[in-house]
Amino acid sequence: MKRYGAVEAVAGVSLTVEQGEIFALLGPNGAGKTTTLEILEGFRARDAGRVEVLGMDPGERSSGRRLREQIGLVLQDIAVEPYLTVRETLSRSAGYYPAPRDVEQLIELVGLGGKQRQKVKDLSGGQQRRLDLALGMVGNPRLLFLDEPTTGFDPSARRGAWQLVRDLRDSGTTILLTTHYMDEAQTLADRVAVINAGRIVAEGTPESLGGRDTARARIRFTLPEGTSADQLPISARLDSDGAVSVELQEPTEALHRLTGWALQRGLTLPGLVVDRPSLEDVYLQLTGTDSSDSEPAAEGGAPRRGRRRLLSRSGL
Amino acid sequence: MSAAASPATGPPRKRNLTLLVHQVRYEQLSFWRNPQSAFFTFIFPVVVIVIFGAVFNSSKREPFYFGLSGLQYYIPTIAALSVLGACYSQLAIGLAFRRQTGILKRIRATPLPAWAYFAGLMANCVLLSVIEVALIIGIGALYGVPLPSHWAAIILTLVLGAASFCALGVAVASLVRNAEAAPAVVQFILFPLIFLSGTYFPIHSTVLNHIADVFPVRPFNQALLGPFAQHTGFDWNHLGVLLSWGVIGALVAIRRFRWDPRPE
Ligand SMILES: Nc1ncnc2c1ncn2[C@@H]1O[C@H](COP(=O)(O)OP(=O)(O)O)[C@@H](O)[C@H]1O
Ligand SMILES: [Mg+2]
Numbered sequence: 001m002k003r004y005g006a007v008e009a010v011a012g013v014s015l016t017v018e019q020g021e022i023f024a025l026l027g028p029n030g031a032g033k034t035t036t037l038e039i040l041e042g043f044r045a046r047d048a049g050r051v052e053v054l055g056m057d058p059g060e061r062s063s064g065r066r067l068r069e070q071i072g073l074v075l076q077d078i079a080v081e082p083y084l085t086v087r088e089t090l091s092r093s094a095g096y097y098p099a100p101r102d103v104e105q106l107i108e109l110v111g112l113g114g115k116q117r118q119k120v121k122d123l124s125g126g127q128q129r130r131l132d133l134a135l136g137m138v139g140n141p142r143l144l145f146l147d148e149p150t151t152g153f154d155p156s157a158r159r160g161a162w163q164l165v166r167d168l169r170d171s172g173t174t175i176l177l178t179t180h181y182m183d184e185a186q187t188l189a190d191r192v193a194v195i196n197a198g199r200i201v202a203e204g205t206p207e208s209l210g211g212r213d214t215a216r217a218r219i220r221f222t223l224p225e226g227t228s229a230d231q232l233p234i235s236a237r238l239d240s241d242g243a244v245s246v247e248l249q250e251p252t253e254a255l256h257r258l259t260g261w262a263l264q265r266g267l268t269l270p271g272l273v274v275d276r277p278s279l280e281d282v283y284l285q286l287t288g289t290d291s292s293d294s295e296p297a298a299e300g301g302a303p304r305r306g307r308r309r310l311l312s313r314s315g316l
Numbered sequence: 317m318s319a320a321a322s323p324a325t326g327p328p329r330k331r332n333l334t335l336l337v338h339q340v341r342y343e344q345l346s347f348w349r350n351p352q353s354a355f356f357t358f359i360f361p362v363v364v365i366v367i368f369g370a371v372f373n374s375s376k377r378e379p380f381y382f383g384l385s386g387l388q389y390y391i392p393t394i395a396a397l398s399v400l401g402a403c404y405s406q407l408a409i410g411l412a413f414r415r416q417t418g419i420l421k422r423i424r425a426t427p428l429p430a431w432a433y434f435a436g437l438m439a440n441c442v443l444l445s446v447i448e449v450a451l452i453i454g455i456g457a458l459y460g461v462p463l464p465s466h467w468a469a470i471i472l473t474l475v476l477g478a479a480s481f482c483a484l485g486v487a488v489a490s491l492v493r494n495a496e497a498a499p500a501v502v503q504f505i506l507f508p509l510i511f512l513s514g515t516y517f518p519i520h521s522t523v524l525n526h527i528a529d530v531f532p533v534r535p536f537n538q539a540l541l542g543p544f545a546q547h548t549g550f551d552w553n554h555l556g557v558l559l560s561w562g563v564i565g566a567l568v569a570i571r572r573f574r575w576d577p578r579p580e
Contacts, residue, residue: 041425043421069427084349088342092338097427
């Protein structure tokens with residue numbers, strides 16, 4: 001738990017990140033993502049709760065150096081010295097770690113090849129961000145924290161950064177990142193926790209988050225001209241604008257009846273769609289940004305892999 | 317990657333020394349590449365002494381300069397000024413900037429121990445001070461000012477002055493909230509003190525001198541003037557005042573220094 005004055009920035013965060021996975025903390029601005037991350041990184045003192053990172057307490061000063069040798073991080077804002085070159089920036093930080101990565105390889109890895117001798121201040125924002133990412137990786141961390149790593153990236157740079165993060169995971173690094181992009185959480189993360197107003201409101205794989213995998217399907221179309229809702233072969237809800245929607249567990253049979261009915265009469269069903277709630281729907285619903293739906297958040301049934309507990313945190 | 321072994325490996329004693337050298341090396345790089353710091357803190361005192369040398373080039377001893385020639389008086393005061401710039405101003409402004417931009421926070425996230433970071437900063441400042449003072453003495457010699465004789469007193473005074481003004485620089489950086497305000501705050505404190513302390517022209521008012529002796533700049537000037545030009549050695553009274561300010565600065569710095577741009 002973390003309070004800033006009267007604001008309870010983080011009040012109900014309990015999560016466990018498994019070794020070797022990409023875990024995304026997804027939430028809107030001000031949800032408490034950075035605060036949570038910075039408590040784990042040892043920057044902020046918690047007011048209450050229990051935290052364990054790689055078997056150590058980040059609030060404990062005596063083990064601080066040992067912990068920092070094994071973690072890497074990228075802050076929400078770019079923080080790099082303006083007058084050093086790319087190579088100097090990385091070589092300097094590499095000198096702080098017992099087993100750093102090869103600086104030249106790292107420069108290539110983050111796509112800054114050819115920029116070794118360029119001063120940091122002359123790099124573009126995206127390039128500085130990639131240097132920042134390289135700084136997070138230079139110590140060969142077991143655990144990497146990324147606070148909104150791709151905010152401000154163009155689509156191709158984002159894709160590049162995602163691939164980099166996946167490669168890191170595949171080589172055994174555990175990654176805890178925050179994001180407010182749903183597509184990032186969906187495509188990148190092995191598991192996602194949605195945080196809103198300092199509380200975790202759902203947790204699970206991107207597929208199952210908020211009960212998405214078991215949610216009901218929805219058939220929608222516009223009522224064909226010259227027909228009325230009571231003529232339809234299925235019972236459906238009719239909105240004032242003529243849009244018809246039906247929610248069902250299993251849409252196959254209803255769809256068959258519906259299309260059969262339409263064909264028989266020589267009608268079409270304008271705007272016909274069949275879908276399930278997207279991650280976006282679930283997210284908007286969970287974070288209360290979408291006020292039209294106030295169904296309580298379902299706890300996602302995340303399949304716990306039987307790996308070693310790496311980091312745990314409860315009752316914050 | 318460079319062939320040099322990582323400073324973070326090896327036996328502890330050697331490791332600490334390598335780490336310190338590593339730090340000073342990158343502090344030097346950052347310093348010389350930054351035109352603002354290179355100009356204002358380094359070139360400026362050198363330019364001042366070159367101009368003063370041209371203006372006060374008579375070796376006539378004058379009562380206005382307490383029986384010294386003009387340049388004999390200005391060599392130590394401008395040397396002191398260069399230490400103020402290299403230590404106090406540079407650190408206060410540089411650290412406020414680094415904190416605001418998150419650079420300090422990022423350093424804090426690495427295994428680099430805080431002592432090594434600060435030792436690197438101070439060693440860098442002392443190194444800059446030594447180079448500057450040597451340059452100023454050299455320029456003085458070119459203008460015909462005799463070399464000083466009490467080197468031990470000069471070196472002790474310079475080291476103590478550099479350390480104290482480093483501590484005060486870190487203290488001011490710890491107290492200012494935002495980096496944009498830092499240069500103004502630094503100058504606002506320094507400017508009146510420099511004038512009051514006789515750096516640019518000697519002050520003959522006993523009252524003003526007593527007042528100025530309470531602050532750190534005049535004691536530093538005086539403790540340098542003695543061994544530089546008046547053939548007196550260690551000026552323990554003034555060194556004591558300087559040391560006290562250094563301790564105050566260090567205490568404030570230790571209590572108030574923050575790595576994080578946002579207050580918690
Ligand atoms: N240093 C601070 N002082 C006061 N309030 C803060 C501070 N840091 C964050 N907050 C507040 O705590 C809440 C969570 O902030 P943050 O963790 O930065 O959210 P996020 O990273 O999800 O955008 C916000 O309401 C924010 O205004
Ligand atoms: Mg944030």
